[in-house]
Amino acid sequence: MAQAHFTETEHGSSEPGPSDSGARGLFGGRWRGDRGIWRRGIVLACVAVLLTLTMLFHAQIPNDIGNLGSLTETFLPWLGIVLIPVLLVLALLRRSATALVVLLLPVIVWFNVFGGLLTDKSATGGDLVVATHNVNAENPDPVGTAKKVAASGADVVALEELAAGKVSTYTSALAATYPYHSVQGTVGLWSKYPMTSTAPVDIRLGWVRAMRSTIATPKGKVAVYVAHLPSVRVKLDAGFTASQRDESADALGAAIRREPLHDVVLLGDLNGTMNDRSLNAVTAQMRSTQGAAGNGFGFSWPAGFPMARIDQIMVKGADPVSSWTLPRTGSDHLPIAARIRL
Numbered sequence: 001m002a003q004a005h006f007t008e009t010e011h012g013s014s015e016p017g018p019s020d021s022g023a024r025g026l027f028g029g030r031w032r033g034d035r036g037i038w039r040r041g042i043v044l045a046c047v048a049v050l051l052t053l054t055m056l057f058h059a060q061i062p063n064d065i066g067n068l069g070s071l072t073e074t075f076l077p078w079l080g081i082v083l084i085p086v087l088l089v090l091a092l093l094r095r096s097a098t099a100l101v102v103l104l105l106p107v108i109v110w111f112n113v114f115g116g117l118l119t120d121k122s123a124t125g126g127d128l129v130v131a132t133h134n135v136n137a138e139n140p141d142p143v144g145t146a147k148k149v150a151a152s153g154a155d156v157v158a159l160e161e162l163a164a165g166k167v168s169t170y171t172s173a174l175a176a177t178y179p180y181h182s183v184q185g186t187v188g189l190w191s192k193y194p195m196t197s198t199a200p201v202d203i204r205l206g207w208v209r210a211m212r213s214t215i216a217t218p219k220g221k222v223a224v225y226v227a228h229l230p231s232v233r234v235k236l237d238a239g240f241t242a243s244q245r246d247e248s249a250d251a252l253g254a255a256i257r258r259e260p261l262h263d264v265v266l267l268g269d270l271n272g273t274m275n276d277r278s279l280n281a282v283t284a285q286m287r288s289t290q291g292a293a294g295n296g297f298g299f300s301w302p303a304g305f306p307m308a309r310i311d312q313i314m315v316k317g318a319d320p321v322s323s324w325t326l327p328r329t330g331s332d333h334l335p336i337a338a339r340i341r342l
Helices: 042-056 068-074 076-094 097-102 104-118 142-150 164-174 243-257 277-283 289-293
Strands: 006-008 014-016 128-134 156-160 180-184 187-191 195-200 210-217 220-228 233-235 239-241 264-269 311-316 319-325 336-341
Touching: 042 076, 042 097, 042 104, 068 076, 068 277, 076 097, 076 104, 097 104, 104 289, 128 142, 128 220, 128 264, 128 311, 142 156, 142 164, 156 220, 156 264, 164 180, 164 187, 180 195, 180 210, 187 195, 187 210, 187 220, 210 243, 220 243, 243 264, 243 277, 289 311, 289 319, 289 336, 311 319, 311 336
Parallel strands: 128 156, 220 264
Antiparallel strands: 006 014, 128 336, 156 187, 180 187, 195 210, 210 220, 233 239, 264 311, 319 336
8 A cells, every 4th residue: 555645743733754855956846856957957057068168269250250259358358247147046946956057157156267357466556547438428527537537546547538528627627736738629637846868659440549658657668558449349241340449459459569768558448458469569468457466357347347458457577466447427437446566
């Protein structure tokens, strides 16, 4: 005679019998004793494997079709930030042990690639504080923006996307703090220390969006570059339109490679992240202050909900000490700052 699944207590209530003693999982589902937990969620497991491969081999994603590789690398951290929690929830809802186990792969890879950015690597000291900000040509509050950047305590400030009609406004707002300055095209540099050998840098655009200056700090001369690389767009018919930016990055990298001074600082809006292979001409020879001395990802764009670090402070020869984002201004970018040791 078959054994009953429930037995009566002395109060007449039913209790689980031996065949119902498996542990109940989340959402009330039984996990132990459920033979389907290894058969369900195969599709979710395959998606987790694909995510893992994408993060591991993103450099092999071709750029021939719509610069797909660069587009993936621009938002690479978000593949894990968004997709891993989604896959976790779906795996729990499906009560799939297979999906949960395989999901460990992208988790491990993501933390291996980006885990170092989650720790605070900032230190004290340093010889020079620098800041950079794409102020946005349509900024409704240039005076307030200039004052917020100056309040960072930076010794050197770079501004990009300066509208011709607002240059004098920024200059007046910064004059009390920075006695030396130069504006070349749509980029400008303000300094507490003397500036010499200031000139535009040709980044193959036909108009000026980059410059270089030698700044005489108390610790010695520093070559400071300011650049605003061309914007990129995502279009359904053309993909990630970044060809002009890529050519400008190559030209900027060549100029920095020829730089004779030992300490070099690059400030600006590169319209690309450190993961984007198309910026290799620059990133291969310089260090990101955020990656080396920051706390977190330091996303700078868009200001309302930052999703990418496309504004950069990079150094060559000098050592990053700390790096941080500044409070929001009237721009669609966040200003960023760093302290470096010469």
